[in-house]
Amino acid sequence: MNEEMYGGIPTPQCFQDLADVLAAGIDRVILYGPPGTGKTFSGLTAGNVANGAERLICTEDMTNADVSGAFMPNEQGGFQFLPGAALRAWMNGSRLVIDEIDKAGGDVFATLLAFTDTNESASFTRPDNGEVVRPQPGFSVVMTSNIEHPDELPIALRDRFPVAIKIDAPHPAALMSLPEELRMLAATIVASKPGERASLRAFYAFNQLRTTVGGERAATMVFGHLAPAIIQAVALGTLTPEFSL
Numbered sequence: 001m002n003e004e005m006y007g008g009i010p011t012p013q014c015f016q017d018l019a020d021v022l023a024a025g026i027d028r029v030i031l032y033g034p035p036g037t038g039k040t041f042s043g044l045t046a047g048n049v050a051n052g053a054e055r056l057i058c059t060e061d062m063t064n065a066d067v068s069g070a071f072m073p074n075e076q077g078g079f080q081f082l083p084g085a086a087l088r089a090w091m092n093g094s095r096l097v098i099d100e101i102d103k104a105g106g107d108v109f110a111t112l113l114a115f116t117d118t119n120e121s122a123s124f125t126r127p128d129n130g131e132v133v134r135p136q137p138g139f140s141v142v143m144t145s146n147i148e149h150p151d152e153l154p155i156a157l158r159d160r161f162p163v164a165i166k167i168d169a170p171h172p173a174a175l176m177s178l179p180e181e182l183r184m185l186a187a188t189i190v191a192s193k194p195g196e197r198a199s200l201r202a203f204y205a206f207n208q209l210r211t212t213v214g215g216e217r218a219a220t221m222v223f224g225h226l227a228p229a230i231i232q233a234v235a236l237g238t239l240t241p242e243f244s245l
Contacts, residue, residue: 009176009183012169015042021163022047027140028116030153030164035146036199037190038171043097043142051138053095054085058104058112067111068124081128086115090124093138101143102153109154116141116160174200178207185233189226198223206230 014033021029031039044053056066064070069083089096101112115122119135126133143161147153150164158164170190175183178200186203189196202222210218215234219227 009172011172014165014167014169015046015171017165018042018046021165022140026163027119028161028163029141030143030145030150030158030161031167032145032147032150032164033167034190034197034199036201037167037169038174038200039144039167040097040099041171041174042167043144044095046142047095047140048138049095051092051094053097054089055097055099056085056101056112057099058101058108060103060105062104062108064108064111067108067115069126071128081126083126086112087124087133090115090122090133090135090139093136096139096141098141098143100145101157102145102147109157113156113160116143116157118160170200178203181234182207185230189230196226198226 015038018029018031031043033039040055044055056062065084067084067086069081069087071079072082074080083091086096088094096115098112098116101109101116104112115124119139122135124133125131141161143157145153150158168191170187175187178186182203186200189198189203190200191197206218206222209222213221216227216231219230219234223230
């Protein structure tokens, strides 16, 4: 059953599912679905993140230095090993949030697979001192992706994440950042089917832009072909039929 939070906005079932999964001790979770719904925000804040959180945004250009670390110049004119985000999360027992892991290049993808393996199997030998590092208590991984279905992920990756939750509604905390008259409209359009969908980021931009150029021009600049329906909905203070769930 949904609980109310953030000024009375009900918690969508997908976020309640995430809370329940994390509370049960599941420490490998995939959040997938449309962009701009609060997947990364949830990964960074949901459940027990008392030891902090590290974030990786995967691209084809990222290197293993971002993940495990690398030797970097120091102030003494020499080099020292600086742990990457995944290794820091291991060492601190932190949450590791990996955005779009399936977009990482081959070598980095393999390294990420190693760092998201089960805690019992995972280990990394530091190249500077030979210390064998393993995930400390509290370490967890949340992976986010804009895919429409988890079967689109590589099998080796999917196997490491036993739970996949489709985030098909905007996070209530994100909606609270919008004026009240935009919240219902944003919640509906963010959850719409492709072609009728816009992200929360678009609504943030629209809200900011309309104060200087007016609502109609702002809607046209931000929402494109959706602008007429957005303008009508804002004018009426309600949802238009095009975006009814």
